[in-house]
Amino acid sequence: MSAYCYVNGEILPKDKGTVGITDLALQRGYGVFDFGRSYNGMLFHFADNIARLRQSAAELHLDVPLGDQEITAIAQQLIDLSDLTTPAIRLLLTGGCSSLDTRQPNLIMIAEELPTYPEVYFSQGAALMSIEYQRELPQVKSINYLNSIRLEQKKRQHNALDLLYYNRQSITESPRSNFFAFCGDTLITPAEDILYGITRKIVLQLATAEFHIEERDMPLEELASIDEAFLTSTSKNVLPVSTIDNKPIGTGSVGKNTQKLMAVFQEYLENYS
Ligand SMILES: Cc1ncc(COP(=O)(O)O)c(C=O)c1O
Structure with missing residues (x-):
């Protein structure tokens, strides 16, 4: 199974995606995420995931650097590129490698297998x-x-x-x-x-x-x-x-x-x- 991710403008194999060790998510737990799924290769209610990510980000004063259409297009691209049974998309917005005053969030998107339950x-x-x-x-x-x-x-x-x-x-x-x-x-x-x-x-x-x-x-x-x-x-x-x-x-x-x-x-x- 292969899976891809997006990190700040670049699409990469999932195991090649990285952020810096000074990221505020790593150092202080400052970050938000969302998790949406696909069905039959198509994103399901993904507009709701983006809206919720925006609301979470706004509450923490983090800027989402892309528009809804761009985020959706990248998510669909990750699904199409990845070889997963039921692809899900993790949207991750971290505080970024910056001081608390000059935030430059990292936008990460990861194609993952949707978890299943017995x-x-x-x-x-x-x-x-x-x-x-x-x-x-x-x-x-x-x-x-x-x-x-x-x-x-x-x-x-x-x-x-x-x-x-x-x-x-x-x-x-x-x-x-x-x-x-x-x-x-x-x-x-x-x-x-x-x-x-x-x-x-x-x-x-x-x-x-x-x-x-x-x-x-x-x-x-x-x-x-x-x-x-x-x-x-x-x-x-x-x-x-x-x-x-x-x-x-x-x-x-x-x-x-x-x-x-x-x-x-x-x-x-x-x-x-
Ligand atoms: C705290 C919490 N409540 C509820 C949910 C269920 O939300 P959703 O139906 O959008 O997956 C989640 C999802 O991860 C969650 O983290």
């Missing part, structure tokens, strides 16, 4: 482990994933696919996914202190025709009374959750409403053009 998660549901934690600047997709990486081993010891973050008010999200629950035919998802996922947005649009939707706080205690739960993300699509902290959600199997949304999302992906 089929058993989709047929039987995944386990989550709850943990109290609030991401700094939640609406910014920053490169800081320290907390989830730090807890990787603990997560594995608990056989959990991922963490479920909550703060004083509400469940928020998973480190790389948004969280949804069904209570009967009501679909509930947290709306504050989260990253607004692109898959979340699509799922909410698709669900309006079928379900009553509540975007609101969800105290952790509410987990005891929900019937179904699932995560959404670019690589997971709609991924059912069967247990949280070893307690079953509803019957502990994949509920019918989640199955419905999994199917509707898959259909949307396949028909996207």
Whole structure:
């Protein structure tokens, strides 16, 4: 498999892309990114990835050096050049090799294989482990994933696919996914202190025709009374959750409403053009 990247105007084989050791992303964790996917060789909702990258960059006072059309054209070029099964594009904007006063961000784009998850998660549901934690600047997709990486081993010891973050008010999200629950035919998802996922947005649009939707706080205690739960993300699509902290959600199997949304999302992906 070959894959290509773009670094500040140059397209290179992925293993040849570099930035300097004085980059503020490396020295101070100052950088943002976004991650979009393709389907059948075509970029999927990529305008949303660029818009979110711009919003993250603006929050951190970083300039995105290219226009939307240029970014899209480079991303498509990387997909076409690379020999990947399901190409995804990582957009990375780092603080750059400069002082804090004279920022010259590095724009990097990398073609990568879209991660896949074992089929058993989709047929039987995944386990989550709850943990109290609030991401700094939640609406910014920053490169800081320290907390989830730090807890990787603990997560594995608990056989959990991922963490479920909550703060004083509400469940928020998973480190790389948004969280949804069904209570009967009501679909509930947290709306504050989260990253607004692109898959979340699509799922909410698709669900309006079928379900009553509540975007609101969800105290952790509410987990005891929900019937179904699932995560959404670019690589997971709609991924059912069967247990949280070893307690079953509803019957502990994949509920019918989640199955419905999994199917509707898959259909949307396949028909996207
Ligand atoms: C913190 C966080 N929440 C939610 C998501 C899901 O977003 P998307 O559906 O755009 O992949 C991500 C994606 O990586 C994330 O990092």
